[in-house]
Amino acid sequence: MKGDGARSALEAEAKRQTTAVRRYVTDGGRLGIVRAPPGSGKTWLLLDAIKAGRTAKMRVAVAAQTNSQVDSICRRFALMETGFTITRFAGGTAQPGTLPKGVEWVTETKELPHGPCVVAGTTAKWGLVNITDPYDVILIDEAWQMSWADFMLLGQVAKAFLLIGDPGQISPVVSIDVARWETAPRPPHRAAPHVIIEDSQLKRDEWSLPGTRRLPHDAADLVRPFYDFDFGAFAQPGERRVSLDPGGKGPQDRLLDLLRDGSAAALTLPTPDHGPPLEQDVELAAAAVKVVKSLLARGAQVADEEGKRKLIAGDIGLCATHRSMNSALDLSLPRELRGQVRVDTPERWQGLECKVMIVVHPLSGVLRPSAFDLETGRLCVMASRHRAGMIVLTRDHLGSTLGEFIPTASQAIGRRDVEGRGLRDNLAFWTRLTAAGRVVSR
């Protein structure tokens, strides 16, 4: 199937999934999991499910993992103009900020509404208070960012659960030694949906959203290896692109020229003899900023379903895994671009998008990767924020570092080989770029 036919098929499937999830919520389904690729409309699906539950006169609780995620859900629900109020259940010291009409700010449990309602709060907030008037269902957004331990505390909120999220993204942060629980049947530190899916005894319904609306067609191919399920792209080949005025013949211009016939390209810088800088690579930061300046100087234009228009600084995002590298990126930007070009870690890019992303490969400063380094969540987030173009920057050891690495399979018995799988997926990502001739060396 090609072009509009393929898109229509994806639309039909997305509609079918949305209807199924909506029915599941209102029919009293007890445990459902929705796997969503990046930019596939999962928040829309969530909002639709909230509305359906509320329309069916249910008490609906909504949980997300950060305050900004919850605020965003509240704003978007209010903008749907359903006629229903959404209660923002916040911490006592949180600031309400400016919330649209239809959002009610509540910090005390006793002030929560009785009867049919929609109440949204963070998982942490829901887990720490004492709920005396339970809800019919709790809908959990960004569920793959929530640990099983945090999920357990939501047992007091509702009897039915719907978990929605992107399985390719960053796992819950673990700051302590968790060897004790690696072989536990319900490891408290692991993402809650993983724990549920891996337990064959837990009966649940599962859905996978069929395609990404955000990513260009070839970018979907690039990130698909990071997922355990197949999905397509609503954008068809060539629909999304970055076009530029003619430039020179240097590596910088050759790099940008690659965006004319594909959404992804990479630039490698020589690895110093003494090895790449660990966290803060000033040379790489300067190269990233040069890409930003070249895009703007060459009058880059972006085309997507919204039409074709000139790329502006606010359309560009920069991302590196280390905050110190992001500091270097920010400081390297000319004053007039600071604050316009968003610079942040992958953790904070989750849920966001922009037209063009410039990302520093997570393994650029790593010669001997650990299982943590090879875990693909961060790379997946970085490579799935753009609507039109993405440039990957790295030191040129990356191919050989991955090619020569031998994973040790040191995972606990019965657990997934995160290191081996991470290596395979990282290799697939890089090999795809190099094999397609989309890597320029400086």
Place this chain on the structure above:
Amino acid sequence: MTGDQVVKRLKAWAAGKPLPRGSTLHVHIAQNPDLLIVAFVRMGGESAPWGIAYGFPGTKPTILTVPEGRNRTLVADMAAEFAPALLRHFRHRDYDRGSPAGPKQIGALRQLWLPNRTHLDMLHFIAYAYTFTRVGERDRAKTLNKLGRATGWLFREAMRPGQQTVMVASEALQTAYTFPAEDVRQAHLGFLLAWAATKGGRDARLRAAGDAERSAVATSLDPPVERDDLQPSVDDWNEAHRNNDAKAQSRHAGAIEAKLRPELVRRFELTERAIEVLRKDPRRVNRGVESLVAVSSEELWYQFLRQELKIDDKEDGPAITLSPETDRHPAVAASRYYVHEASDELYLSALVHDDDEMQAEAVAEGHALRGIIAKVEDVDPGRRMEPIWTLIVNDDAPLRVREGSWLCVAGLPKRSARVRSIERAGPGKLEVQVEIIGWKKKPKDGPRGVLAADDPRLVGADVTLVPNSGEGMFRRKSQKAWERGTPGEWLTHSRPAGPQTALPDDVGENIDDLVKRLGK
């Protein structure tokens, strides 16, 4: 390894000796009667002890050995002989008449010191072998079960960040000093002590350290010692054992004991020396260690003594025997996971307020802010004080603090603050606005000289803001993990099924019993 650690290690190399880490000591060292040293040796490839040395500092250690480390009966007999000493030390009710009846009666914290991490692993092996064993004579099996539960708890406790009960000597030294050597060599206690205690310059210390590491301190013996000195005697003992020649067995057992004894004594004495080095350090102990000791005492009660007395606790769960391997019940796993998270938070926050060097490290790593208060204002026009401080800080290091981050004033952990905004304020400077949330007024029972948070005299003062501890939140979560009778417990607290949790009772914990107790 962070850049800061690399620099410190290079400085130690330049100085030719280990350099103090931190301006205070972060380790509790109990008085001698409260401090039991234990060291093990094992046969190559075995996970059971071949010999055990134990005793208090300044006393001759008790030495137990068996002629054949692969003989389970002999090893179990030796373990049963060792058990009372360990159980008495940790005040088990069957071995200590004054055993505490509640958390407030713990008194001085009892500690266990081990030479290095391999000896800690041996506690785990012992827990695996004996926690559920039913082999052999009934009383002996019961004693071994108690030993298994005690060593299992000690091993688990050793994994809890900041705990002060199980001290690995080589790690305690690394906490106190920066040694000019590779990580892998720093696991050798003799190597570290030679660096620390040898007189002279770098060459002399390096030579002494090199000599020291030729003698093993791990639980395994040097291969030539085991192969050439011990194996012939072990073969002879086995031959005599097969022939039921008691006299010959006794003779060969004596020969084996004579060779294992100095190995065990060396490990014991090295641990003793490490304690001495730390005791002689001129730095004072960080005031925050007191809170770490208090938590360790609570853990001794809740995770060991209470369990042995079979007393259930509403907030800490029912008294059960945990598996040496993992926590199979979801509530147990989640609760303990949160306790470890809480301990991790407490560890850093307890110590940082009383250690200038730790504060400087936190600033250098971007977790803390140091600057000058440029402005103090109370933005609440009413009676409710809402103080905002505007700080000017140097922007010369990566900053990991974000808008919304929770911090507190170094030295005043209760004066907490939330970051409202971070803006550039000229070249190399940042303007950071923080809202003071805790201890806004002049504290009545706080340190002297502390001003109210809206006092204009604070303008111009240097201030360091360090991360605020989330310990309380994790503790609350750990207690909430036990809550039952919730609408979603059919999922969140359901008994996991499958072969992993259906273990025979001589191998694993009784999950059904736990589920029953939770259902009360």
